[in-house]
Amino acid sequence: MAEVASAAGVSSATVSYVLSGKRAVAPATRAAVESAIAELGFTVNATARSLRTGRSSLAALIVPDIANPFYAQLASSLQEQLRASGLHVVVCNTGADREEERALLAEAVQQRFAGVVITPFRLHPEDLDTLAEAGIPAVVSADVSFGAVDLVKPDARSATLQALQRVTANQRRRIAVIAGPRDATGGDPRLAMLRRLAPQFGISLPRELVVRGEHTRDSGAVGFTELMSRRERPDAVFCANDMIAVGAMDAAHDLGVDIPGEVALVGHDDAAFASLVRPRLTTIRYPAHDVGVAAAQLLKERLDGRTAPRTVRVRALFVARGSA
Amino acid sequence: MAEVASAAGVSSATVSYVLSGKRAVAPATRAAVESAIAELGFTVNATARSLRTGRSSLAALIVPDIANPFYAQLASSLQEQLRASGLHVVVCNTGADREEERALLAEAVQQRFAGVVITPFRLHPEDLDTLAEAGIPAVVSADVSFGAVDLVKPDARSATLQALQRVTANQRRRIAVIAGPRDATGGDPRLAMLRRLAPQFGISLPRELVVRGEHTRDSGAVGFTELMSRRERPDAVFCANDMIAVGAMDAAHDLGVDIPGEVALVGHDDAAFASLVRPRLTTIRYPAHDVGVAAAQLLKERLDGRTAPRTVRVRALFVARGSA
Structure with missing residues (x-):
């Protein structure tokens, strides 16, 4: 570094500023330092280079x-x-x-x-x-x-409309949601979308049919079990993602609830396993x-x-x- | 850096060597530089720190x-x-x-x-x-x-023995393998293990029943289809991992081959989806x-x-x- 400083006619501190970007250096000075570095074939390792370029790959x-x-x-x-x-x-x-x-x-x-x-x-x-x-x-x-x-x-509006269409076409009226947690950033926009569109089909999402949890398989099993304990069970369940939907399937299997016979189940994302589970998962694909x-x-x-x-x-x- | 050098009574170049580790510095000198850095409260950013400690988190x-x-x-x-x-x-x-x-x-x-x-x-x-x-x-x-x-x-010897035991107990004698690619590092040790243990059950793995491919679902489908085109079809297929096994199931479904009725299928790993597919996948769990x-x-x-x-x-x- 001392060599670079001497070749560029600046102090070592200036060379360090150029390399670290910690203090502003006049463009001409910076150019002198950089050309000295280039001339001396000063090989900097990647960390030093990232100090200079400010960017890793x-x-x-x-x-x-x-x-x-x-x-x-x-x-x-x-x-x-x-x-x-x-x-x-x-x-x-x-x-x-x-x-x-x-x-x-x-x-x-x-x-x-x-x-x-x-x-x-x-x-x-x-x-x-x-x-x-x-x-x-x-x-x-x-x-x-x-x-x-x-x-x-x-842009999931149209896909959500189609999902609601499909579910209500089979005379299902008690639509439940296993949503994300209340403290997630922005709440649960997928739940919000369902709430907004449901009235077009003459239905609402009653408060007792919305349960919340993490976006995980375990949480889906817990949420589904909770929904099935309601006095009036839902006949369709929308899940905030496919992980939740697979957990809901686990619980349905344990509870002996037939899907889709008793309860229709809709996921979200179309993750790789959505077509592996039985029944295959109806879902909203977010590609x-x-x-x-x-x-x-x-x-x-x-x-x-x-x-x-x-x-x-x-x-x-x-x-x-x-x-x- | 010049300040550190002056406080430690060394050259800027020496400070730089301590920071970068590019050249050996006498332990006493290094200690002097480090204590000067500490005294001056010289705040280095993380990249500079990684130059010093040689380690990110x-x-x-x-x-x-x-x-x-x-x-x-x-x-x-x-x-x-x-x-x-x-x-x-x-x-x-x-x-x-x-x-x-x-x-x-x-x-x-x-x-x-x-x-x-x-x-x-x-x-x-x-x-x-x-x-x-x-x-x-x-x-x-x-x-x-x-x-x-x-x-x-x-340590998969005992698990592989149990898998072979299970498959041969059902009188299956034509054991096929969908193995990894020939140029994988170390070949395919799971195939090698099967080859080594099969004679204990009075069977061998005929060359025409070993197919190779990547450790992917697509490759499993291709491999299974190839095996089903053999004049004498296998009655059991071991797969190098569960991704391959799921691909084999895809192909079995398309070909109308009943699993396990016509062909027993064994995976490897017990990946999360192994218990989701139908039939549920028999596999060797590598935890x-x-x-x-x-x-x-x-x-x-x-x-x-x-x-x-x-x-x-x-x-x-x-x-x-x-x-x-």
């Missing part, structure tokens, strides 16, 4: 549940799309815990990742400020807006591949210099199978 | 197929075990491609990850040298030894949770200074369900 995908195959598909898609840009994707699992979500964002800053794609679960929009301050582009994949960041968002393509596109635009936030909507599709 | 889990839920379980287990050590786990997907495996190891070095747990697929043992040179501890999870590194390895515990333990021992490589064996269990 890793992008983080931060998800609430790595056991949900929806996110594995999203990861593969993102990876495929970013490969040509020389970026590798690392997947970070928050377990739907806000402290983990925040801790992983802090890691992304510390490691100077090239970008972050995140499906927040309990995160608050202001938690993303740390990325913005570090100049790390963020893309949020969520059903609700999330402050002034790039967003990939579903993970397309979400990955959109997120990668937004991230690349940011790395290319776009500054104004942009939202891309990805269309969800109703997939009718055996469970409803 | 991320550990990488590098896997061949992030869509295989076995690895999601392994990731969760590893994460849970390493949390108390202040480490976060990032999951990297190689797609079973050697170039990706190598590239991700290079990234782990560049980012100065605290450690790497890897399930190699096509990697060669010498590809790990890059980690050793960078002083980054590696733990390999594999069925075969992998040079002088820490290894988590299955992902225990693999994560063992890998975390080995990694922590390395970080605590152990230098001699160690192997931990994790017992596999036969799980009899409906498919065989």
Whole structure:
């Protein structure tokens, strides 16, 4: 570093500022230092280089549940799309815990990742400020807006209408929902959508038929069992995701409840196992591949210099199978 | 940095060597620099800190197929075990491609990850040298030894014996295998184990009943279809993992082959969906949770200074369900 300083005619401290970006350095001085580095063939290791460029070649995908195959598909898609840009994707699992979500964002800053794609679960929009301050582009994949960041968002209205159509066409009137937890960021937009559209079919979602829990298989089993203990049982159950729906199937099996005979069951996402379970799961497909393509596109635009936030909507599709 | 140099009574270059570890510095000099840094409250950012400590607080889990839920379980287990050590786990997907495996190891070095747990697929043992040179501890999870590194390895002999016992007890004699690809590191140890144990049951694995492919659902469907085109069809099929087995079920369904009536099917791993498919999959459970515990333990021992490589064996269990 002393050699670089002497070749550039500046102090070692200045070289350090250029490398670390910790203090502003006049452009001409910076240029002198950089050319001295280049001339001396000063080989910096990657960490030192990331000090200089402020960017590693890793992008983080931060998800609430790595056991949900929806996110594995999203990861593969993102990876495929970013490969040509020389970026590798690392997947970070928050377990739907806000402290983990925040801790992983802090890691992304510390490691100077090239970008972050995140499906927040309990995160608050202001938690993303740390990325913005570090100049790390963020893309949020969520059903609700999330402050002034790039967003990939579903367009699930039409698919939800079709699902309600299918269920009510069979004279089912007592529609239940196993929704996400009350403290999830933005509440449960899938529940909100059902509430908004149900009146078109002459039905409502009575309060006693909405239960809440995590987006997990266990939570689906608990929620379904709870619903079946109601004095008036539901004849259809919508689940906030497919993991919940599979848990509901577990419980239905244990309780001897016939699906779809007694209760129609609708999932959300079309995760890889949705077509493996019996009966095959009727669900609202949120195409993970397309979400990955959109997120990668937004991230690349940011790395290319776009500054104004942009939202891309990805269309969800109703997939009718055996469970409803 | 100049301030630190002056306080420690050394040159800026020396400070830089201490920070980067690029050249050896006498212990007393290093101590002087470090205490000057501490006294001055010199706040280094994380990248600069990783230059000094040579270690980030991320550990990488590098896997061949992030869509295989076995690895999601392994990731969760590893994460849970390493949390108390202040480490976060990032999951990297190689797609079973050697170039990706190598590239991700290079990234782990560049980012100065605290450690790497890897399930190699096509990697060669010498590809790990890059980690050793960078002083980054590696733990390999594999069925075969992998040079002088820490290894988590299955003990599947007894489970495989039970699986063969079960299948042959039903008078099945034509045992087929859908194995991994020929160029996988170490070949296919699960196939080798079957070959070794089959004679105890008076059977062999004829060459025409061993087909090979990737560890994927698609590849399982192709392999099963190929086996069903043999003049003498097999009456039992062992699969190198559960993804292959589920693909075999897809093909059996399409071909109208009854499982287990016509063909018994045995998977390997007991991935999350093994109990979801119908018939439920009979499989050899390789407990992902225990693999994560063992890998975390080995990694922590390395970080605590152990230098001699160690192997931990994790017992596999036969799980009899409906498919065989």
